[in-house]
Amino acid sequence: xxxxxxxxxxxxxxxxxxxxxxxxxxxxxxxxxxxxxxxxxxxxxxxxxxxxxxxxxxxxxxxxxxxxxxxxxxxxxxxxxxxxxxxxxxxxxxxxxxxxxxxxxxxxxxxxxxxxxxxxxxxxxxxxxxxxxxxxxxxxxxxxxxxxxxxxxxxxxxxxxxxxxxxxxxxxxxxxxxxxxxxxxxxxxxxxxxxxxxxxxxxxxxxxxxxxxxxxxxxxxxxxxxxxxxxxxxxxxxxxxxxxxxxxxxxxxxxxxxxxxxxxxxxxxxxx
Amino acid sequence: xxxxxxxxxxxxxxxxxxxxxxxxxxxxxxxxxxxxxxxxxxxxxxxxxxxxxxxxxxxxxxxxxxxxxxxxxxxxxxxxxxxxxxxxxxxxxxxxxxxxxxxxxxxxxxxxxxxxxxxxxxxxxxxxxxxxxxxxxxxxxxxxxxxxxxxxxxxxxxxxxxxxxxxxxxxxxxxxxxxxxxxxxxxxxxxxxxxxxxxxxxxxxxxxxxxxxxxxxxxxxxxxxxxxxxxxxxxxxxxxxxx
Numbered sequence: 454x455x456x457x458x459x460x461x462x463x464x465x466x467x468x469x470x471x472x473x474x475x476x477x478x479x480x481x482x483x484x485x486x487x488x489x490x491x492x493x494x495x496x497x498x499x500x501x502x503x504x505x506x507x508x509x510x511x512x513x514x515x516x517x518x519x520x521x522x523x524x525x526x527x528x529x530x531x532x533x534x535x536x537x538x539x540x541x542x543x544x545x546x547x548x549x550x551x552x553x554x555x556x557x558x559x560x561x562x563x564x565x566x567x568x569x570x571x572x573x574x575x576x577x578x579x580x581x582x583x584x585x586x587x588x589x590x591x592x593x594x595x596x597x598x599x600x601x602x603x604x605x606x607x608x609x610x611x612x613x614x615x616x617x618x619x620x621x622x623x624x625x626x627x628x629x630x631x632x633x634x635x636x637x638x639x640x641x642x643x644x645x646x647x648x649x650x651x652x653x654x655x656x657x658x659x660x661x662x663x664x665x666x667x668x669x670x671x672x673x674x675x676x677x678x679x680x681x682x683x684x685x686x687x688x689x690x691x692x693x694x695x696x697x698x699x700x701x702x703x704x705x706x707x708x709x710x711x712x713x714x715x716x717x718x719x720x721x722x723x724x725x
Numbered sequence: 726x727x728x729x730x731x732x733x734x735x736x737x738x739x740x741x742x743x744x745x746x747x748x749x750x751x752x753x754x755x756x757x758x759x760x761x762x763x764x765x766x767x768x769x770x771x772x773x774x775x776x777x778x779x780x781x782x783x784x785x786x787x788x789x790x791x792x793x794x795x796x797x798x799x800x801x802x803x804x805x806x807x808x809x810x811x812x813x814x815x816x817x818x819x820x821x822x823x824x825x826x827x828x829x830x831x832x833x834x835x836x837x838x839x840x841x842x843x844x845x846x847x848x849x850x851x852x853x854x855x856x857x858x859x860x861x862x863x864x865x866x867x868x869x870x871x872x873x874x875x876x877x878x879x880x881x882x883x884x885x886x887x888x889x890x891x892x893x894x895x896x897x898x899x900x901x902x903x904x905x906x907x908x909x910x911x912x913x914x915x916x917x918x919x920x921x922x923x924x925x926x927x928x929x930x931x932x933x934x935x936x937x938x939x940x941x942x943x944x945x946x947x948x949x950x951x952x953x954x955x956x957x958x959x960x961x962x963x964x965x966x967x968x
Contacts, residue, residue: 621832
Protein backbone atom coordinates (compact mmCIF):
# COMPACT_ATOMS: atom_id res chain seq x y z
CA UNK A 454 0.00 0.00 0.00
CA UNK A 455 3.05 2.23 -0.29
CA UNK A 456 1.62 3.76 -3.41
CA UNK A 457 -1.20 5.34 -1.34
CA UNK A 458 1.31 7.85 0.00
CA UNK A 459 1.47 9.47 -3.42
CA UNK A 460 -0.99 12.23 -4.20
CA UNK A 461 -1.52 10.90 -7.70
CA UNK A 462 -2.89 7.60 -6.34
CA UNK A 463 -4.87 9.29 -3.59
CA UNK A 464 -6.60 11.37 -6.27
CA UNK A 465 -7.15 8.24 -8.34
CA UNK A 466 -8.78 6.40 -5.42
CA UNK A 467 -11.01 9.37 -4.55
CA UNK A 468 -11.88 9.67 -8.27
CA UNK A 469 -12.81 5.97 -8.33
CA UNK A 470 -15.00 6.31 -5.24
CA UNK A 471 -16.91 9.40 -6.44
CA UNK A 472 -17.23 8.24 -10.06
CA UNK A 473 -18.41 4.80 -8.92
CA UNK A 474 -21.03 6.29 -6.60
CA UNK A 475 -22.20 8.72 -9.27
CA UNK A 476 -22.36 6.20 -12.11
CA UNK A 477 -24.05 3.63 -9.87
CA UNK A 478 -26.63 6.21 -8.83
CA UNK A 479 -27.57 7.24 -12.35
CA UNK A 480 -27.45 3.64 -13.58
CA UNK A 481 -30.74 3.14 -11.72
CA UNK A 482 -32.40 5.72 -13.97
CA UNK A 483 -30.68 4.50 -17.14
CA UNK A 484 -31.88 0.93 -16.55
CA UNK A 485 -35.37 1.73 -15.27
CA UNK A 486 -36.08 4.34 -17.97
CA UNK A 487 -34.62 1.97 -20.57
CA UNK A 488 -32.16 4.58 -21.87
CA UNK A 489 -29.99 1.83 -23.31
CA UNK A 490 -28.40 3.88 -26.10
CA UNK A 491 -27.55 6.83 -23.87
CA UNK A 492 -24.19 5.46 -22.70
CA UNK A 493 -22.49 5.00 -26.03
CA UNK A 494 -24.15 8.08 -27.51
CA UNK A 495 -22.94 10.34 -24.71
CA UNK A 496 -19.43 8.90 -24.70
CA UNK A 497 -19.17 9.44 -28.45
CA UNK A 498 -20.51 12.96 -28.26
CA UNK A 499 -17.79 13.61 -25.67
CA UNK A 500 -15.33 12.02 -28.10
CA UNK A 501 -16.48 14.37 -30.88
CA UNK A 502 -16.18 17.32 -28.49
CA UNK A 503 -12.68 16.26 -27.47
CA UNK A 504 -11.67 15.94 -31.13
CA UNK A 505 -12.96 19.46 -31.77
CA UNK A 506 -11.06 20.74 -28.74
CA UNK A 507 -7.84 19.26 -30.08
CA UNK A 508 -8.49 20.66 -33.55
CA UNK A 509 -9.07 24.13 -32.08
CA UNK A 510 -6.21 23.80 -29.55
CA UNK A 511 -8.64 24.06 -26.63
CA UNK A 512 -8.96 21.92 -23.49
CA UNK A 513 -10.53 18.70 -24.89
CA UNK A 514 -12.27 17.89 -21.61
CA UNK A 515 -14.17 21.17 -21.68
CA UNK A 516 -15.25 20.77 -25.31
CA UNK A 517 -16.15 17.14 -24.54
CA UNK A 518 -18.42 18.32 -21.72
CA UNK A 519 -20.00 21.01 -23.90
CA UNK A 520 -20.74 18.48 -26.64
CA UNK A 521 -22.22 15.99 -24.17
CA UNK A 522 -24.31 18.68 -22.50
CA UNK A 523 -25.68 20.01 -25.79
CA UNK A 524 -26.46 16.48 -27.04
CA UNK A 525 -28.13 15.63 -23.73
CA UNK A 526 -30.21 18.81 -23.84
CA UNK A 527 -31.41 18.11 -27.39
CA UNK A 528 -32.25 14.40 -27.09
CA UNK A 529 -35.39 14.68 -24.94
CA UNK A 530 -37.12 17.50 -26.85
CA UNK A 531 -36.09 15.95 -30.21
CA UNK A 532 -37.64 12.60 -29.20
CA UNK A 533 -40.87 14.31 -28.16
CA UNK A 534 -40.96 16.45 -31.31
CA UNK A 535 -40.32 13.47 -33.60
CA UNK A 536 -42.60 11.24 -31.46
CA UNK A 537 -39.90 8.58 -31.46
CA UNK A 538 -38.44 6.63 -28.53
CA UNK A 539 -35.56 8.41 -26.76
CA UNK A 540 -33.29 5.49 -27.68
CA UNK A 541 -33.90 6.05 -31.40
CA UNK A 542 -32.95 9.73 -31.20
CA UNK A 543 -29.97 8.82 -29.02
CA UNK A 544 -28.76 6.38 -31.67
CA UNK A 545 -29.11 9.06 -34.37
CA UNK A 546 -27.08 11.43 -32.18
CA UNK A 547 -24.47 8.68 -31.81
CA UNK A 548 -23.88 8.36 -35.57
CA UNK A 549 -23.89 12.15 -35.99
CA UNK A 550 -21.28 12.59 -33.26
CA UNK A 551 -19.09 9.82 -34.66
CA UNK A 552 -19.20 11.51 -38.05
CA UNK A 553 -18.30 14.86 -36.48
CA UNK A 554 -15.49 13.24 -34.49
CA UNK A 555 -13.89 11.83 -37.63
CA UNK A 556 -14.21 15.16 -39.43
CA UNK A 557 -12.63 17.02 -36.49
CA UNK A 558 -9.81 14.47 -36.34
CA UNK A 559 -9.00 15.02 -40.01
CA UNK A 560 -8.73 18.74 -39.23
CA UNK A 561 -5.79 17.98 -36.96
CA UNK A 562 -4.01 15.05 -38.62
CA UNK A 563 -0.76 15.77 -36.77
CA UNK A 564 -2.48 14.89 -33.47
CA UNK A 565 -4.48 11.85 -34.47
CA UNK A 566 -5.72 9.20 -32.09
CA UNK A 567 -2.49 8.96 -30.15
CA UNK A 568 -3.02 12.15 -28.17
CA UNK A 569 -5.46 13.59 -25.65
CA UNK A 570 -8.35 12.28 -27.73
CA UNK A 571 -7.13 8.76 -27.11
CA UNK A 572 -7.07 9.39 -23.36
CA UNK A 573 -10.73 10.39 -23.62
CA UNK A 574 -11.49 7.11 -25.39
CA UNK A 575 -9.49 4.81 -23.11
CA UNK A 576 -9.38 6.77 -19.86
CA UNK A 577 -6.37 7.89 -17.89
CA UNK A 578 -7.08 7.85 -14.19
CA UNK A 579 -3.64 8.97 -13.10
CA UNK A 580 -4.19 12.17 -15.07
CA UNK A 581 -7.06 13.16 -12.75
CA UNK A 582 -6.46 16.59 -11.23
CA UNK A 583 -7.75 18.18 -8.04
CA UNK A 584 -10.09 20.30 -10.16
CA UNK A 585 -11.52 17.16 -11.80
CA UNK A 586 -12.24 15.77 -8.33
CA UNK A 587 -13.97 18.98 -7.26
CA UNK A 588 -16.16 18.90 -10.39
CA UNK A 589 -17.02 15.25 -9.73
CA UNK A 590 -17.89 15.94 -6.09
CA UNK A 591 -20.04 18.96 -6.97
CA UNK A 592 -21.83 16.91 -9.62
CA UNK A 593 -22.39 14.03 -7.19
CA UNK A 594 -23.87 16.32 -4.53
CA UNK A 595 -26.02 18.16 -7.09
CA UNK A 596 -27.34 14.88 -8.51
CA UNK A 597 -28.04 13.55 -5.02
CA UNK A 598 -29.92 16.74 -4.07
CA UNK A 599 -32.02 16.71 -7.24
CA UNK A 600 -32.90 13.04 -6.75
CA UNK A 601 -33.86 13.71 -3.13
CA UNK A 602 -36.04 16.71 -4.05
CA UNK A 603 -37.81 15.05 -6.97
CA UNK A 604 -37.69 11.44 -5.80
CA UNK A 605 -41.48 11.11 -5.75
CA UNK A 606 -41.80 12.14 -9.41
CA UNK A 607 -38.80 10.07 -10.58
CA UNK A 608 -40.08 7.09 -8.59
CA UNK A 609 -43.43 7.24 -10.43
CA UNK A 610 -41.86 7.87 -13.86
CA UNK A 611 -39.52 4.90 -13.44
CA UNK A 612 -42.52 2.70 -12.73
CA UNK A 613 -44.58 3.86 -15.73
CA UNK A 614 -44.27 7.21 -17.47
CA UNK A 615 -47.80 7.17 -18.88
CA UNK A 616 -49.39 6.36 -15.54
CA UNK A 617 -47.32 9.12 -13.93
CA UNK A 618 -48.76 11.52 -16.49
CA UNK A 619 -52.26 10.19 -15.83
CA UNK A 620 -51.71 11.05 -12.16
CA UNK A 621 -50.91 14.67 -13.01
CA UNK A 622 -47.10 14.61 -13.09
CA UNK A 623 -45.48 16.63 -15.87
CA UNK A 624 -42.90 14.01 -16.82
CA UNK A 625 -40.97 15.91 -19.51
CA UNK A 626 -38.80 18.19 -17.35
CA UNK A 627 -37.78 15.26 -15.16
CA UNK A 628 -36.82 13.03 -18.08
CA UNK A 629 -34.93 15.85 -19.80
CA UNK A 630 -33.08 16.62 -16.56
CA UNK A 631 -32.07 12.99 -16.05
CA UNK A 632 -30.73 12.77 -19.63
CA UNK A 633 -28.82 16.02 -19.10
CA UNK A 634 -27.28 14.77 -15.85
CA UNK A 635 -26.31 11.49 -17.56
CA UNK A 636 -24.58 13.51 -20.30
CA UNK A 637 -22.53 15.52 -17.80
CA UNK A 638 -21.73 12.47 -15.65
CA UNK A 639 -20.48 10.53 -18.68
CA UNK A 640 -18.34 13.47 -19.83
CA UNK A 641 -16.78 13.88 -16.38
CA UNK A 642 -16.20 10.15 -15.98
CA UNK A 643 -14.32 9.83 -19.25
CA UNK A 644 -10.95 10.59 -17.65
CA UNK A 645 -11.40 7.66 -15.29
CA UNK A 646 -12.88 4.93 -17.44
CA UNK A 647 -12.73 6.26 -20.97
CA UNK A 648 -15.48 6.60 -23.56
CA UNK A 649 -15.37 3.04 -24.78
CA UNK A 650 -16.09 1.38 -21.43
CA UNK A 651 -17.98 4.07 -19.56
CA UNK A 652 -21.32 2.49 -20.33
CA UNK A 653 -20.51 -0.66 -18.40
CA UNK A 654 -21.04 1.43 -15.27
CA UNK A 655 -24.24 2.92 -16.69
CA UNK A 656 -25.92 -0.47 -16.76
CA UNK A 657 -24.16 -3.01 -14.58
CA UNK A 658 -24.64 -1.60 -11.04
CA UNK A 659 -28.43 -1.17 -11.23
CA UNK A 660 -28.88 -4.34 -13.30
CA UNK A 661 -27.03 -6.23 -10.55
CA UNK A 662 -29.03 -4.82 -7.63
CA UNK A 663 -32.31 -5.35 -9.49
CA UNK A 664 -31.55 -9.08 -9.41
CA UNK A 665 -31.94 -9.04 -5.64
CA UNK A 666 -34.14 -6.20 -4.52
CA UNK A 667 -37.88 -5.57 -4.76
CA UNK A 668 -37.61 -2.12 -3.22
CA UNK A 669 -36.70 0.79 -5.50
CA UNK A 670 -35.38 2.88 -2.61
CA UNK A 671 -32.90 0.14 -1.70
CA UNK A 672 -31.91 -0.19 -5.38
CA UNK A 673 -30.98 3.51 -5.43
CA UNK A 674 -28.86 3.06 -2.29
CA UNK A 675 -27.14 -0.21 -3.25
CA UNK A 676 -26.37 0.58 -6.92
CA UNK A 677 -23.92 3.41 -6.09
CA UNK A 678 -22.17 1.10 -3.61
CA UNK A 679 -21.76 -1.55 -6.31
CA UNK A 680 -20.56 1.15 -8.72
CA UNK A 681 -17.98 2.30 -6.17
CA UNK A 682 -16.80 -1.27 -5.43
CA UNK A 683 -16.44 -1.95 -9.18
CA UNK A 684 -14.37 1.19 -9.67
CA UNK A 685 -12.07 0.77 -6.67
CA UNK A 686 -11.47 -2.94 -7.21
CA UNK A 687 -11.02 -2.34 -10.95
CA UNK A 688 -8.39 0.28 -10.19
CA UNK A 689 -6.56 -2.05 -7.79
CA UNK A 690 -6.71 -4.85 -10.36
CA UNK A 691 -5.22 -2.55 -12.99
CA UNK A 692 -2.36 -1.68 -10.63
CA UNK A 693 -1.65 -5.33 -9.81
CA UNK A 694 -1.81 -6.68 -13.35
CA UNK A 695 -0.70 -3.50 -15.14
CA UNK A 696 -3.67 -3.44 -17.51
CA UNK A 697 -6.00 -0.51 -18.44
CA UNK A 698 -8.19 0.65 -15.58
CA UNK A 699 -11.36 1.11 -17.68
CA UNK A 700 -11.16 -2.49 -18.88
CA UNK A 701 -10.69 -3.76 -15.30
CA UNK A 702 -13.69 -1.76 -14.05
CA UNK A 703 -15.84 -3.11 -16.89
CA UNK A 704 -14.68 -6.68 -16.13
CA UNK A 705 -15.36 -6.41 -12.39
CA UNK A 706 -18.79 -4.80 -12.81
CA UNK A 707 -19.77 -7.45 -15.38
CA UNK A 708 -18.57 -10.18 -13.04
CA UNK A 709 -20.72 -8.73 -10.24
CA UNK A 710 -23.68 -8.70 -12.63
CA UNK A 711 -23.08 -12.33 -13.67
CA UNK A 712 -22.89 -13.45 -10.03
CA UNK A 713 -26.08 -11.49 -9.24
CA UNK A 714 -27.95 -13.20 -12.08
CA UNK A 715 -26.70 -16.62 -10.96
CA UNK A 716 -27.73 -16.08 -7.35
CA UNK A 717 -30.88 -14.03 -7.93
CA UNK A 718 -33.85 -15.14 -5.83
CA UNK A 719 -36.24 -13.37 -8.21
CA UNK A 720 -36.72 -16.27 -10.56
CA UNK A 721 -39.59 -17.88 -8.70
CA UNK A 722 -43.18 -16.66 -8.79
CA UNK A 723 -44.67 -16.71 -5.31
CA UNK A 724 -48.37 -17.41 -4.97
CA UNK A 725 -49.83 -15.03 -2.43
CA UNK B 726 -72.81 21.25 -13.50
CA UNK B 727 -70.99 19.60 -16.35
CA UNK B 728 -68.14 17.30 -15.44
CA UNK B 729 -67.14 16.44 -19.02
CA UNK B 730 -67.99 18.12 -22.30
CA UNK B 731 -66.68 17.14 -25.71
CA UNK B 732 -67.44 19.41 -28.67
CA UNK B 733 -66.90 17.92 -32.12
CA UNK B 734 -63.79 16.10 -30.86
CA UNK B 735 -61.66 14.01 -33.18
CA UNK B 736 -58.45 12.24 -32.19
CA UNK B 737 -56.03 10.85 -34.74
CA UNK B 738 -53.13 8.64 -33.67
CA UNK B 739 -49.66 9.55 -34.91
CA UNK B 740 -49.10 8.12 -38.39
CA UNK B 741 -52.76 7.18 -38.87
CA UNK B 742 -55.07 8.85 -41.36
CA UNK B 743 -58.37 7.71 -39.93
CA UNK B 744 -59.37 9.26 -36.61
CA UNK B 745 -59.76 6.81 -33.72
CA UNK B 746 -62.71 8.91 -32.56
CA UNK B 747 -64.51 11.31 -34.86
CA UNK B 748 -66.72 14.36 -34.25
CA UNK B 749 -67.70 13.28 -30.76
CA UNK B 750 -70.23 15.43 -28.96
CA UNK B 751 -70.77 14.34 -25.39
CA UNK B 752 -71.90 15.92 -22.16
CA UNK B 753 -71.67 14.18 -18.80
CA UNK B 754 -73.06 15.87 -15.72
CA UNK B 755 -71.37 15.76 -12.33
CA UNK B 756 -72.40 12.61 -10.46
CA UNK B 757 -73.39 10.56 -13.51
CA UNK B 758 -72.30 6.94 -13.96
CA UNK B 759 -71.80 6.17 -17.64
CA UNK B 760 -70.91 2.84 -19.24
CA UNK B 761 -69.17 2.79 -22.62
CA UNK B 762 -69.57 -0.34 -24.73
CA UNK B 763 -68.69 -1.32 -28.28
CA UNK B 764 -66.64 -3.78 -30.32
CA UNK B 765 -62.83 -3.80 -30.43
CA UNK B 766 -61.30 -0.68 -31.99
CA UNK B 767 -64.56 1.24 -31.54
CA UNK B 768 -62.65 4.11 -29.91
CA UNK B 769 -63.59 3.46 -26.26
CA UNK B 770 -60.07 3.70 -24.80
CA UNK B 771 -59.28 6.66 -27.07
CA UNK B 772 -62.36 8.41 -25.70
CA UNK B 773 -61.14 8.00 -22.10
CA UNK B 774 -57.59 9.06 -22.93
CA UNK B 775 -58.87 12.08 -24.83
CA UNK B 776 -60.91 13.15 -21.83
CA UNK B 777 -57.96 12.98 -19.44
CA UNK B 778 -55.66 14.63 -21.99
CA UNK B 779 -53.24 11.75 -22.44
CA UNK B 780 -53.92 11.93 -26.18
CA UNK B 781 -53.77 15.18 -28.14
CA UNK B 782 -57.01 16.27 -29.80
CA UNK B 783 -56.85 16.75 -33.56
CA UNK B 784 -60.04 18.80 -33.79
CA UNK B 785 -62.70 20.17 -31.46
CA UNK B 786 -62.55 20.92 -27.75
CA UNK B 787 -62.62 18.79 -24.61
CA UNK B 788 -63.61 20.39 -21.32
CA UNK B 789 -63.44 18.93 -17.83
CA UNK B 790 -65.11 21.05 -15.15
CA UNK B 791 -65.20 23.79 -17.80
CA UNK B 792 -61.41 23.73 -18.17
CA UNK B 793 -59.82 23.00 -21.54
CA UNK B 794 -58.08 19.63 -21.29
CA UNK B 795 -55.37 20.59 -23.79
CA UNK B 796 -54.41 23.70 -21.79
CA UNK B 797 -54.92 22.43 -18.23
CA UNK B 798 -53.95 18.78 -18.60
CA UNK B 799 -51.83 18.46 -15.42
CA UNK B 800 -54.34 20.30 -13.25
CA UNK B 801 -57.27 18.27 -14.56
CA UNK B 802 -55.53 14.90 -14.28
CA UNK B 803 -54.96 15.53 -10.57
CA UNK B 804 -58.74 15.26 -10.17
CA UNK B 805 -59.17 12.22 -12.42
CA UNK B 806 -58.64 8.67 -11.22
CA UNK B 807 -57.63 6.58 -14.23
CA UNK B 808 -57.62 2.78 -14.37
CA UNK B 809 -55.81 1.63 -17.53
CA UNK B 810 -56.73 -1.42 -19.54
CA UNK B 811 -54.86 -4.67 -18.78
CA UNK B 812 -51.97 -3.17 -16.84
CA UNK B 813 -49.55 -5.95 -15.95
CA UNK B 814 -46.29 -5.19 -14.15
CA UNK B 815 -43.17 -7.19 -14.99
CA UNK B 816 -42.18 -9.95 -12.59
CA UNK B 817 -39.05 -8.23 -11.26
CA UNK B 818 -40.53 -4.75 -10.74
CA UNK B 819 -38.88 -3.22 -7.64
CA UNK B 820 -42.13 -1.70 -6.38
CA UNK B 821 -44.52 -2.92 -3.72
CA UNK B 822 -48.29 -2.79 -4.16
CA UNK B 823 -48.42 0.05 -1.63
CA UNK B 824 -45.78 2.03 -3.58
CA UNK B 825 -47.98 1.81 -6.68
CA UNK B 826 -51.18 2.79 -4.86
CA UNK B 827 -49.47 5.72 -3.15
CA UNK B 828 -48.32 7.02 -6.55
CA UNK B 829 -51.96 7.85 -7.24
CA UNK B 830 -51.60 10.76 -4.81
CA UNK B 831 -48.29 12.12 -6.15
CA UNK B 832 -49.83 14.57 -8.63
CA UNK B 833 -52.05 16.02 -5.91
CA UNK B 834 -49.24 16.33 -3.39
CA UNK B 835 -47.37 18.70 -5.72
CA UNK B 836 -43.76 18.91 -6.87
CA UNK B 837 -41.00 18.62 -4.19
CA UNK B 838 -43.50 17.91 -1.36
CA UNK B 839 -43.12 14.47 0.18
CA UNK B 840 -46.04 12.09 0.85
CA UNK B 841 -47.29 12.53 4.39
CA UNK B 842 -48.63 10.00 6.88
CA UNK B 843 -52.11 11.01 5.74
CA UNK B 844 -51.27 10.17 2.13
CA UNK B 845 -50.10 6.74 3.21
CA UNK B 846 -53.25 6.26 5.29
CA UNK B 847 -55.43 7.13 2.29
CA UNK B 848 -53.51 4.65 0.13
CA UNK B 849 -53.93 1.86 2.69
CA UNK B 850 -57.62 2.74 3.12
CA UNK B 851 -58.24 2.39 -0.60
CA UNK B 852 -56.45 -0.98 -0.54
CA UNK B 853 -58.60 -2.03 2.40
CA UNK B 854 -61.75 -1.11 0.46
CA UNK B 855 -60.70 -3.59 -2.21
CA UNK B 856 -59.63 -6.22 0.32
CA UNK B 857 -55.95 -6.14 -0.68
CA UNK B 858 -54.39 -4.40 2.32
CA UNK B 859 -52.51 -7.61 3.19
CA UNK B 860 -50.71 -7.33 -0.17
CA UNK B 861 -49.37 -3.85 0.62
CA UNK B 862 -45.73 -4.93 1.00
CA UNK B 863 -45.73 -7.59 -1.72
CA UNK B 864 -43.80 -6.87 -4.95
CA UNK B 865 -46.33 -5.75 -7.57
CA UNK B 866 -44.87 -8.07 -10.23
CA UNK B 867 -45.52 -11.13 -8.09
CA UNK B 868 -49.25 -10.51 -7.79
CA UNK B 869 -51.80 -12.22 -10.00
CA UNK B 870 -53.52 -10.34 -12.84
CA UNK B 871 -56.66 -9.81 -10.74
CA UNK B 872 -54.67 -8.57 -7.75
CA UNK B 873 -52.73 -6.16 -9.94
CA UNK B 874 -55.99 -4.88 -11.39
CA UNK B 875 -57.26 -4.21 -7.85
CA UNK B 876 -54.00 -2.37 -7.11
CA UNK B 877 -54.58 -0.11 -10.12
CA UNK B 878 -58.16 0.53 -9.01
CA UNK B 879 -56.90 1.31 -5.48
CA UNK B 880 -54.35 3.71 -7.02
CA UNK B 881 -57.15 5.59 -8.77
CA UNK B 882 -59.27 5.66 -5.58
CA UNK B 883 -56.36 6.80 -3.38
CA UNK B 884 -56.36 10.03 -5.32
CA UNK B 885 -59.86 10.81 -4.01
CA UNK B 886 -60.85 11.76 -7.54
CA UNK B 887 -63.79 13.83 -8.69
CA UNK B 888 -63.94 11.79 -11.89
CA UNK B 889 -63.17 8.09 -12.32
CA UNK B 890 -62.24 6.84 -15.80
CA UNK B 891 -62.05 3.06 -15.80
CA UNK B 892 -60.95 1.07 -18.83
CA UNK B 893 -62.10 -2.55 -18.55
CA UNK B 894 -61.73 -2.59 -14.76
CA UNK B 895 -63.45 -5.96 -14.41
CA UNK B 896 -61.53 -7.93 -17.07
CA UNK B 897 -59.36 -9.91 -14.62
CA UNK B 898 -61.73 -9.98 -11.66
CA UNK B 899 -63.90 -12.84 -10.41
CA UNK B 900 -67.62 -12.22 -9.92
CA UNK B 901 -67.25 -11.50 -6.20
CA UNK B 902 -64.56 -8.90 -6.81
CA UNK B 903 -66.56 -7.36 -9.67
CA UNK B 904 -69.50 -6.96 -7.29
CA UNK B 905 -67.23 -5.38 -4.66
CA UNK B 906 -65.77 -2.88 -7.15
CA UNK B 907 -69.26 -1.94 -8.36
CA UNK B 908 -70.37 -1.47 -4.77
CA UNK B 909 -67.42 0.88 -4.12
CA UNK B 910 -68.14 2.84 -7.30
CA UNK B 911 -71.80 3.26 -6.38
CA UNK B 912 -70.87 4.28 -2.86
CA UNK B 913 -68.37 6.92 -4.08
CA UNK B 914 -70.93 8.17 -6.54
CA UNK B 915 -73.64 8.54 -3.88
CA UNK B 916 -71.52 9.86 -1.03
CA UNK B 917 -69.05 12.07 -2.88
CA UNK B 918 -70.90 12.68 -6.14
CA UNK B 919 -67.98 11.20 -8.11
CA UNK B 920 -68.57 11.10 -11.88
CA UNK B 921 -67.74 7.69 -13.33
CA UNK B 922 -67.08 6.44 -16.88
CA UNK B 923 -66.55 2.70 -17.28
CA UNK B 924 -65.48 1.05 -20.51
CA UNK B 925 -66.55 -2.58 -20.43
CA UNK B 926 -66.90 -5.62 -22.61
CA UNK B 927 -68.80 -7.38 -19.88
CA UNK B 928 -72.47 -6.68 -20.53
CA UNK B 929 -73.47 -8.51 -17.34
CA UNK B 930 -72.56 -5.30 -15.53
CA UNK B 931 -75.10 -3.25 -17.45
CA UNK B 932 -78.01 -5.64 -17.97
CA UNK B 933 -79.76 -4.60 -14.78
CA UNK B 934 -78.22 -1.17 -14.59
CA UNK B 935 -80.28 1.97 -14.65
CA UNK B 936 -77.25 4.03 -15.62
CA UNK B 937 -76.54 5.77 -18.89
CA UNK B 938 -74.91 3.67 -21.62
CA UNK B 939 -72.92 4.94 -24.58
CA UNK B 940 -72.51 2.60 -27.54
CA UNK B 941 -69.51 3.25 -29.80
CA UNK B 942 -68.59 1.86 -33.18
CA UNK B 943 -65.95 2.97 -35.72
CA UNK B 944 -64.93 5.94 -33.58
CA UNK B 945 -68.44 7.33 -33.23
CA UNK B 946 -71.14 7.35 -30.61
CA UNK B 947 -74.02 5.49 -32.22
CA UNK B 948 -76.37 5.27 -29.26
CA UNK B 949 -76.63 7.04 -25.92
CA UNK B 950 -79.26 6.45 -23.24
CA UNK B 951 -80.51 3.89 -20.72
CA UNK B 952 -80.27 0.15 -21.37
CA UNK B 953 -83.71 -0.05 -22.93
CA UNK B 954 -83.08 2.70 -25.43
CA UNK B 955 -79.68 1.40 -26.59
CA UNK B 956 -80.58 -2.31 -26.49
CA UNK B 957 -81.32 -2.78 -30.20
CA UNK B 958 -78.22 -0.93 -31.40
CA UNK B 959 -76.03 -2.76 -28.88
CA UNK B 960 -77.47 -6.12 -29.94
CA UNK B 961 -76.81 -5.32 -33.58
CA UNK B 962 -73.11 -4.49 -33.17
CA UNK B 963 -72.40 -6.97 -30.36
CA UNK B 964 -74.63 -9.93 -31.30
CA UNK B 965 -72.33 -12.51 -29.65
CA UNK B 966 -72.75 -10.77 -26.29
CA UNK B 967 -76.51 -11.27 -26.33
CA UNK B 968 -76.60 -14.97 -27.17
